[in-house]
Amino acid sequence: MSAPLIDPFARAIEYLRVSVTDRCDFRCVYCMSENMTFLPKKELLTLEELDRLCSAFIRLGVKKLRITGGEPLVRREIMTFFNSMSRHLDSGALDELTITTNGSQLARFADDLYAAGVRRINVSLDTLDEQKFADVTRWGRLPQVLKGIDAAQKAGLRVKINTVALKGFNEDELFTLTDWCAERDMDLTFIEVMPMGDIGNEDRIGQYWSLKDVRAQLAERSELTDLAERTGGPARYIRMEETGQKIGFITPLSHNFCESCNRVRVTCTGEIYTCLGQEGHSDLRAPLRSSESDMVLEDAIRAAIALKPKGHDFDYSRQRVDGQVSRHMSHTGG
Ligand code: SAM
Ligand code: SF4
Numbered sequence: 001m002s003a004p005l006i007d008p009f010a011r012a013i014e015y016l017r018v019s020v021t022d023r024c025d026f027r028c029v030y031c032m033s034e035n036m037t038f039l040p041k042k043e044l045l046t047l048e049e050l051d052r053l054c055s056a057f058i059r060l061g062v063k064k065l066r067i068t069g070g071e072p073l074v075r076r077e078i079m080t081f082f083n084s085m086s087r088h089l090d091s092g093a094l095d096e097l098t099i100t101t102n103g104s105q106l107a108r109f110a111d112d113l114y115a116a117g118v119r120r121i122n123v124s125l126d127t128l129d130e131q132k133f134a135d136v137t138r139w140g141r142l143p144q145v146l147k148g149i150d151a152a153q154k155a156g157l158r159v160k161i162n163t164v165a166l167k168g169f170n171e172d173e174l175f176t177l178t179d180w181c182a183e184r185d186m187d188l189t190f191i192e193v194m195p196m197g198d199i200g201n202e203d204r205i206g207q208y209w210s211l212k213d214v215r216a217q218l219a220e221r222s223e224l225t226d227l228a229e230r231t232g233g234p235a236r237y238i239r240m241e242e243t244g245q246k247i248g249f250i251t252p253l254s255h256n257f258c259e260s261c262n263r264v265r266v267t268c269t270g271e272i273y274t275c276l277g278q279e280g281h282s283d284l285r286a287p288l289r290s291s292e293s294d295m296v297l298e299d300a301i302r303a304a305i306a307l308k309p310k311g312h313d314f315d316y317s318r319q320r321v322d323g324q325v326s327r328h329m330s331h332t333g334g
Contacts, residue, residue, distance in 0.1 A: 002298065004061035007274070007308035015263035016062045018054060020078060021070040022268055026102050027138035028126075030164060030193050030207055033200035034138060044268045047081045049288055053266065056294050058088050060301060063095040070268070073105035082116040089117040100124065100162070104140060106148025110155035120158040122189075123149055127170050128180060136169065153184070160187040160248075167209040174217055182243045189235055189248030190214055194277070211249045218247070234261070258311025264304075272301070274308035282307070 005013040023038050024031075045053065054065055065085065072078060088094035099113065100122040113121065125145060127133050133142035152159050161181055163170065170177070181188040193207045215238070218224060222242035229237050235248035258275075265273045270285030287300035 002060055005302065005305045007305050009259075009308070009310055011260070011262055011308070012061070013262060013264055013305055013308075014062055015064045015066070016054065016057045017066045017068055017263060017265045018050065019069050019265070019268050020050060020067055020072050020081070021075040023074055024069060024071040024102070025074055025104055026071065026140040028140075029136055029138065030166065035200075039269065045270050045285060045288075047077060047084075049270070049285075050081055051084050052294065053270065053284060053288060053297070054085060055088065056297050056301060058093050059294075060298060064098070065094060065096070066098050066100060068100040071102050071104065072099055073101055073109055079109065079112050079116070082113065082118065086117040096120070098122070101148075102137070102140065103145035103148040103152075107144075107151040110148070110151040110157060113152075114155045114157055118157065120160065121152060122160045122162050123152070124162045124164075125149075126163050126166060127173055128176055129173070132169065136166070149184075149186075153186075158186075159184075160189060162189050162191055164193055165190045165209040165211060165214055166193060166207050168206070171209060174214065175221065178218070178240070178243075178245065178247065182245045187246055187248065189250060191250040211251045215249065261311070264308070272304045274304060275311065277311070278309050280307060280309060 007013060021044070027034050027036070054062075058065070065088075067078075067082070069075070075081075082097070085094070085097055089097055097116070097118055098120055099118060101124070103123040103125065106121075106123070123145070125133075126136050128142070130142045133140060133145075149159055161177070163177060165171075178188060190211055192209075192211055215224070218238075218240060222240040224238045224240060227237040227239055227246065234250045236251070237246050237248050239246055261275075265276065266284065267273070270283065270288060271281045272284050273281045282300065282304040284297065284300055284304070287296045290296050
């Protein structure tokens with residue numbers, strides 16, 4: 001095997017997140033503006049190119065591959081890509097193939113995902129109230145997502161719910177959400193809202209609900225135990241002793257987590273972003289298309305990793321949005 005990917009701060013890169021489309025069937029208020037301009041289809045990597053690209057990363061030591069977007073399950077023929085990637089699970093080169101989805105298409109695809117070797121998925125869900133769900137996603141319908149989650153569990157997929165903590169929006173649902181996840185044996189992770197992309201008239205600072213506060217509220221009801229478990233990612237976990245359930249916190253604002261970052265992201269046009277919170281990126285599409293051999297591509301991947309920055313600069317502490325990046329989360333994939 002080729003030498004592993006190690007960045008300038010001695011972090012081994014073993015986790016790749018790939019956005020397979022910038023399109024989505026929802027328009028979440030913290031993620032997109034209502035009128036988004038999407039990329040022309042010809043700009044996107046084809047499914048074959050995505051396969052070549054991911055396979056190159058796997059050869060270079062990536063062990064975990066997460067497919068995201070936009071909404072990955074609205075990309076046409078996406079199951080062809082999953083079915084093809086499953087060969088890396090079979091060979092043992094890849095430990096995990098997984099997806100982050102809004103759940104809208106899961107009723108259709110849950111069985112196929114399981115058949116392709118996917119075992120755990122993340123579903124994003126910020127509220128269990130039908131009207132609030134319609135408000136926050138603008139175009140989404142809660143029953144469709146709940147049906148999708150049912151189908152996923154029935155198919156044998158382990159589901160983790162990701163909830164963006166939003167001030168004045170889901171504060172009153174903290175225990176409704178935690179109890180619902182406990183009843184259904186689903187893990188739950190809260191995420192602080194990050195300043196990414198223009199979202200029209202929405203107010204970023206107004207949306208921000210610190211997870212320190214979420215934690216304090218959970219602690220009022222149950223004893224909390226900090227878990228040492230880290231998945232090499234940004235989440236920190238606690239156990240609520242009352243129910244025994246595990247809850248994750250992704251806190252880019254109130255606690256910087258960059259020192260253990262093991263991941264990079266590739267967009268649907270083949271740009272590699274080595275930090276979610278920085279503008280710096282490199283193009284992998286030209287190297288990919290320049291030669292049938294993967295040598296040029298692998299060199300380009302190594303050169304990009306050599307530029308991975310130490311961390312992001314998001315900061316709300318001065319009551320203004322500092323460190324904002326211009327692209328939307330749906331561009332790089334959350
Ligand atoms: N459409 C899929 C979904 O919603 O799960 C995958 C892509 S979405 C960009 C991935 C995750 O990013 C979602 O959990 C979403 O809630 C989160 N997200 C989007 N914009 C965000 C922001 N500005 N701050 C924090 N999380 C954000
Ligand atoms: Fe779509 Fe996911 Fe962004 Fe919501 S968070 S608009 S579902 S990409």
